[in-house]
Amino acid sequence: MSMGRPDLRRLLDHVAANQVGYCVVATRDRLSEDPEQAADIDQALDDALAAIVVAADNTGPAAN
Amino acid sequence: MIFVASWALSSRLYGLAQRFCPSNIVIRRVHTRTGIKWGPLIGAAGVIVYGLLLVATGTIVRDGGPGSATRRRCCCVTGNAPTPPTCGCPCTGRAGVMSAEDWSPSDLPAVSYIRVAPTTTDEAAREVERQRARIALAAQRLGLRMADEFVDVGYSG
Numbered sequence: 001m002s003m004g005r006p007d008l009r010r011l012l013d014h015v016a017a018n019q020v021g022y023c024v025v026a027t028r029d030r031l032s033e034d035p036e037q038a039a040d041i042d043q044a045l046d047d048a049l050a051a052i053v054v055a056a057d058n059t060g061p062a063a064n
Numbered sequence: 065m066i067f068v069a070s071w072a073l074s075s076r077l078y079g080l081a082q083r084f085c086p087s088n089i090v091i092r093r094v095h096t097r098t099g100i101k102w103g104p105l106i107g108a109a110g111v112i113v114y115g116l117l118l119v120a121t122g123t124i125v126r127d128g129g130p131g132s133a134t135r136r137r138c139c140c141v142t143g144n145a146p147t148p149p150t151c152g153c154p155c156t157g158r159a160g161v162m163s164a165e166d167w168s169p170s171d172l173p174a175v176s177y178i179r180v181a182p183t184t185t186d187e188a189a190r191e192v193e194r195q196r197a198r199i200a201l202a203a204q205r206l207g208l209r210m211a212d213e214f215v216d217v218g219y220s221g
Contacts, residue, residue, distance in 0.1 A: 007214040021172025026195035030179045055202035
């Protein structure tokens with residue numbers, strides 16, 4: 001997985017090393033706009049048993 | 065060898081199903097000279113009973129019932145034993161897609177990730193705050209316990 005984003009790398013290392021239930025992002029494309037890279041990130045989080053929560057889907061129409 | 069074994073096993077299972085399964089017993093009784101007149105009634109009753117059973121199990125599964133109910137429904141629908149990664153339902157205990165009504169957060173902490181594309185410093189700060197506010201609102205609504213925040217500023221992709 002090639003990612004030049006240091007904090008994303010730190011996040012993936014963190015969820016792999018610690019028990020984390022969820023990874024919350026504001027919108028889906030914040031993780032990656034590239035579908036292939038998004039799938040890799042998705043897989044890495046899934047392997048760490050962390051579910052992705054997209055805030056945009058969970059804030060309701062009033063907040064958007 | 066495998067073919068012979070599977071043939072023998074299926075034949076044995078067929079015999080057991082014919083002897084002990086209620087539907088097969090009823091069908092055997094209906095397929096007689098005296099029982100044939102009950103055929104349409106028994107058929108309609110079967111449709112209703114099995115339909116209700118499927119709906120009831122589906123309702124239990126949707127309301128987050130025990131995993132055994134999910135497995136039973138998978139077996140009912142597919143006719144096979146469920147294989148967790150491919151059967152398309154939350155047999156493994158983790159739902160692929162979850163609506164807000166079904167949500168029940170675990171005790172595990174949550175982390176957030178914020179990414180801002182390259183832009184001016186002021187605009188980046190505003191965008192970080194926007195994303196942070198959205199995440200906080202969602203976390204509050206879902207009852208998540210936020211632990212760490214990871215922020216990448218000035219990265220596209």
